[in-house]
Amino acid sequence: MPGSRWLIACMVLIVGLDGCASAAATPTPQPGGALTVLAAASLQAPFAELKRAFQASHPRTTLTLAFDASSTLRAQIEQGAPADLLVSADVASPARLASEGLTAGPPVTFARDTLAIVVPAGNPARISSPIDLAVPNLRIVVAAATVPLGMYTQLLLERLAKQPGYPPGYAARIVANVASREENAATVLARIELGEADAAIMYASQARIAGARLTVIGLPAGVRVTASYAAVVLKASRSGPAANDFLAWLRTPIAGAILARFGLTPP
DSSP: OHHHHHHHHHHHHHHHHHHHHHHHHSOOOOOOEEEEEEEEGGGHHHHHHHHHHHHHHOTTEEEEEEEEOHHHHHHHHHTTOOOSEEEESSSHHHHHHHHTTOBSSOOEEEEEEEEEEEEETTOTTOOOSGGGGGSTTOOEEEEOTTSHHHHHHHHHHHHHHTSTTOOTTHHHHHHHHEEEEESSHHHHHHHHHTTOOSEEEEEHHHHHHHGGGEEEEOOOTTOOOEEEEEEEEBTTOSOHHHHHHHHHHTTSHHHHHHHHHTTOBOO
16 A cells, blocks of 8 residues: 555656646747837838748737838827837937827837938939039939938038038038929939939938949048937737837847848947
8 A cells, every 4th residue: 555655646746747847848928919010111121021030930920011201100190090119210200209198118229220322323413422412403302301311311411511622502502403302211212213313312221222223422421320210119009018029029139130131230
């Protein structure tokens, strides 16, 4: 009888240990759900790749992406547009939503970009320097002043105007040559790729993606303009845990490597 009791005790112990091992091996379920992400127009190419990578490692979550100017997307959210996250080409737009009580937390900066002056392949206007943009009768495409790219463009022109050797009224001369003010970064890129302008000012990452279709004009030292990309989870999100998971994932090395391939740098 004592031997039988010892055998039964051992069997119970083994079964208990096996159950503990099984419980330890069971992974914690990942958050899931359908996420709607409103993102800056300049992020279309990198976010298509980010979507594939995120969904591959988070099969319980599906992403729907919509792109436009960050300020336009912010206004849509303020008017009640359903979404889970805003991914903006500036910090100001998500910060404004946070100040209005429309976010579930503060904005998180996840990448940076710079500005570039570009010309179409072949450079028909023979532009070799930013100073050439002041030559009368050129056609220059820029973003509207109300969107982040337009604001960064104004800052770049102000810095260029202070460079030694640049003519008086440089910024005003550029403005006189502006043929179109586009509603977002994607349409700036489209106009210059179609040859509808002699030059354009856009994000450097866009120029990198365009490759041989565009030529980048070098900028003088000291005029560099940095654009910050920030994301925020919205208070109205119906998939808060999944939205927070995606926001955190944007700061991972995997996401960073994808962004780097498109010319974006860490914050």
